[in-house]
Every structure is written in C-alpha cells, then in structure tokens.
Amino acid sequence: MISAVLPTYNRAPLAFVKGEGSWLTAEDGNRYLDLGAGIAVNALGHAHPDLVKTLTEQAQKLWHVSNVYKIPEQETLAQMLTDRTFADTVFFTNSGTEAAELAIKMARKYWYEKGQPERTEIIAFEGAFHGRSTGAIAAAGSEKMVKGFGPLMPGFTHLKWGDHDALRAAITEKTAAVIIEPIQGEGGIRIVPDQCLKGLRDLCDSTGTLLILDEVQCGMGRTGRLFAHEWAGITPDIMMVAKGIGGGFPLGAVLATESAASGMIAGTHGSTYGGNPLACAVGATVLSIVSEPAFLDQVSRTASALRQGLEGLVASHPTVFEAVRGLGLMLGLKCKLPNTDVVKAGYDEKVLTVAAADNVLRLLPALNLTETDVAEALRRLDAAATALEQA
Numbered sequence: 543m544i545s546a547v548l549p550t551y552n553r554a555p556l557a558f559v560k561g562e563g564s565w566l567t568a569e570d571g572n573r574y575l576d577l578g579a580g581i582a583v584n585a586l587g588h589a590h591p592d593l594v595k596t597l598t599e600q601a602q603k604l605w606h607v608s609n610v611y612k613i614p615e616q617e618t619l620a621q622m623l624t625d626r627t628f629a630d631t632v633f634f635t636n637s638g639t640e641a642a643e644l645a646i647k648m649a650r651k652y653w654y655e656k657g658q659p660e661r662t663e664i665i666a667f668e669g670a671f672h673g674r675s676t677g678a679i680a681a682a683g684s685e686k687m688v689k690g691f692g693p694l695m696p697g698f699t700h701l702k703w704g705d706h707d708a709l710r711a712a713i714t715e716k717t718a719a720v721i722i723e724p725i726q727g728e729g730g731i732r733i734v735p736d737q738c739l740k741g742l743r744d745l746c747d748s749t750g751t752l753l754i755l756d757e758v759q760c761g762m763g764r765t766g767r768l769f770a771h772e773w774a775g776i777t778p779d780i781m782m783v784a785k786g787i788g789g790g791f792p793l794g795a796v797l798a799t800e801s802a803a804s805g806m807i808a809g810t811h812g813s814t815y816g817g818n819p820l821a822c823a824v825g826a827t828v829l830s831i832v833s834e835p836a837f838l839d840q841v842s843r844t845a846s847a848l849r850q851g852l853e854g855l856v857a858s859h860p861t862v863f864e865a866v867r868g869l870g871l872m873l874g875l876k877c878k879l880p881n882t883d884v885v886k887a888g889y890d891e892k893v894l895t896v897a898a899a900d901n902v903l904r905l906l907p908a909l910n911l912t913e914t915d916v917a918e919a920l921r922r923l924d925a926a927a928t929a930l931e932q933a
C-alpha cells in the first residue's frame with residue numbers, strides 16, 4: 543500500500559524534534575551534528591535567536607497580504623539585496639525551482655521585447671540541477687530527472703562540463719541565455735574555475751547572450767563571499783537565489799539587472815505567496831547577518847579549519863575517501879566506497895551529511911558552525927570511516 547506521504551524520497555529512519563545551532567535532537571533523545579543544514583538552507587543553524595525573534599514578532603503583526611498591495615518588508619529586502627549585489631531589481635519566490643522558472647521566462651521575454659523572438663534557446667550543462675518543475679528539469683536535462691516526464695519544454699541545449707570549444711560553437715543567433723551553477727551542488731560539488739566563469743562572461747558579452755547564474759546552493763555567504771561569482775570578479779545578468787536566503791523559512795529570489803528585466807512589466811509574472819511579509823522579514827534578518835564582512839571572514843576561517851581536517855581524514859582513510867573538493871563551507875568528499883554507505887556510517891556516529899552525484903559526500907553545514915563543532919565533525923567523520931574500514 544502506498545504511504546500517506548507520496549514516496550518520492552528514500553528517507554533515513556530518523557526524525558528530529560528540536561534543533562539548536564548545528565545540533566539536532568532526534569525523537570529518541572539522541573543528538574546529531576548537522577553538517578547538511580537542510581541542504582544548505584539553515585544558513586544560521588537551527589533556532590537562531592535573531593531569526594526566532596524576527597519570525598515571532600512578524601507573526602504577531604502580519605503573515606500574508608497579496609502582491610496587489612505594497613509590501614514594505616519585501617521592499618526592504620529587495621533594497622538590501624540590490625545594495626549588496628550587481629542587481630537592480632528583485633522578484634521573490636518561495637523556492638529555487640520557481641526562481642528557475644522566472645529566470646527562463648525573463649531571458650526569453652528580454653529577446654522577444656528586443657524584436658528577436660527567435661532567440662529562445664538556453665544552454666545548460668551536464669550534471670546541473672535547477673529544480674523540479676517541467677522547465678527546471680528540461681534545463682538540467684539529466685536522464686534521472688526527465689525520464690517519463692516528457693514531452694519536455696523545448697529549447698534547451700546541454701553541454702559537457704568544461705568543454706569550452708563546444709560552448710563557443712553552441713552559442714548561436716538563437717541563444718537567449720546560458721544557465722550555470724558557479725559550483726554544482728547536486729552534481730557533486732564541482733567548481734567552475736574563475737577563469738572559465740570569466741571566459742563565459744566574455745563570450746556572453748560578445749554575443750549579447752544573457753548569463754543566468756544559479757546560486758541557489760552556493761550563494762548567501764556559503765563560499766565566504768555573499769555570492770560565489772564574486773570570487774571570479776564577474777557579474778551575471780540574472781541570478782537565482784533560494785535555500786539559505788530564508789534561513790529555513792521558504793524563500794527564493796530572482797535578481798536581475800535593469801536591462802535583463804526590462805521585459806517583465808506589470809502583468810507578465812506573479813506569485814500568490816512570493817515575497818510575503820513573514821518570509822521577507824526573516825530574509826532581511828538573515829541577509830543583515832550573513833552579508834557582514836566579519837561574518838563572511840569567519841565563514842572562510844571556519845572553512846579552512848574544516849578543510850584542513852578533511853584533507854587529513856582523506857589521508858588517513860584512503861580506502862574510504864579519495865579527495866576533498868569545494869569552496870568555503872560548500873565541501874565535498876569524493877568517496878571510494880559508495881557515498882550512501884558513508885552517509886549511513888555517519889548516522890551511526892550521529893553526524894549528518896548529504897550524498898551528491900559523482901559519489902561525493904556533501905558537507906553544507908550552518909555558516910556559523912563553531913570551532914568545537916568543526917572538531918566534533920572531524921572526530922565523528924573519522925569514527926564513521928574507521929567503522930567502514932573495519933566492516
């Protein structure tokens with residue numbers, strides 16, 4: 543018999559009742575060190591006092607009003623985002639997938655309004671993940687996500703990872719945009735080198751193609767900069783954000799330049815829930831914390847301590863791990879054993895990690911992970927690896 547919850551997840555037999563910082567308490571009272579943070583969502587850990595305060599204060603005042611009215615909390619957060627980024631304008635969604643939908647629509651509308659309606663094609667990359675709507679799965683194009691869900695939205699081309707010549711050849715007079723994650727998350731923590739992002743920006747500039755960056759997973763301070771593309775010294779035309787932006791409250795956003803957004807006039811797009819007062823109040827508190835230079839420096843310091851420890855872990859468990867990859871607190875351990883076995887061994891040691899493609903174990907901890915948490919993470923991962931070696 544089918545479960546009451548649609549069984550689209552292979553769930554671990556764990557349920558949590560309480561969280562505090564990087565720690566989760568399970569139903570049986572056991573405490574787990576959370577290095578997954580709800581897949582990079584709980585950017586400030588669980589039950590951060592400032593977020594709890596903002597959420598409860600706003601909850602007493604106003605949760606939801608329609609976007610047919612002005613929403614001051616939304617205007618505040620949009621202003622904060624445009625002040626801190628390349629963007630001139632922001633649309634709020636409830637998820638990364640919805641951000642992908644708008645990014646695709648915005649790019650196509652841009653060319654339509656420019657009098658080049660034939661420029662509809664979007665170039666994406668193998669191993670990408672942009673969400674689960676029909677548009678977002680067409681963009682990612684991986685067999686696992688699209689099989690059985692056809693016919694897919696047309697107009698997407700998928701290129702091999704790192705094939706610069708193929709990219710140059712693929713951009714034609716029909717190309718509207720290129721969509722790429724600066725660091726692939728689900729794809730296995732694969733970094734697009736700064737040089738390649740620069741080259742891609744140049745290529746887009748010389749052909750007029752819009753550059754859409756998907757920073758749903760790698761953005762919001764995770765790499766030690768507010769957004770990952772800042773390391774390469776480039777800016778996109780359109781950017782998708784979600785996951786960490788609400789610190790655990792559902793929130794997403796599309797950020798864009800005035801030019802890229804120029805086709806999106808009144809009536810062309812909307813959302814019932816997107817940008818509601820509750821989500822935006824929480825988002826503003828998250829952003830005010832994670833965009834502080836001192837906070838971002840601390841992310842980098844914590845990240846180097848964790849990374850150094852992980853390098854040691856790889857060296858001392860060569861039959862379990864192969865290498866460390868990633869940037870900041872978006873880290874991956876390429877595994878020799880099946881990554882799902884390592885995740886399970888972690889459960890036994892009460893440490894939570896997340897599997898990704900390419901046999902990678904992902905570590906996406908809260909950005910305010912403490913020094914003690916880092917030491918404890920390394921100790922527990924070491925114990926998990928030792929248990930696997932002895933099995």
Ligand SMILES: *Cc1c(COP(=O)(O)O)cnc(C)c1O
Pocket residue numbers: 636637638639640642671672673674723727728756757758759760784785
């Ligand atoms: C998670 C993710 C999405 C989809 O976000 P949802 O909130 O799950 O819809 C899109 N792109 C990237 C890079 C992601 O990691």
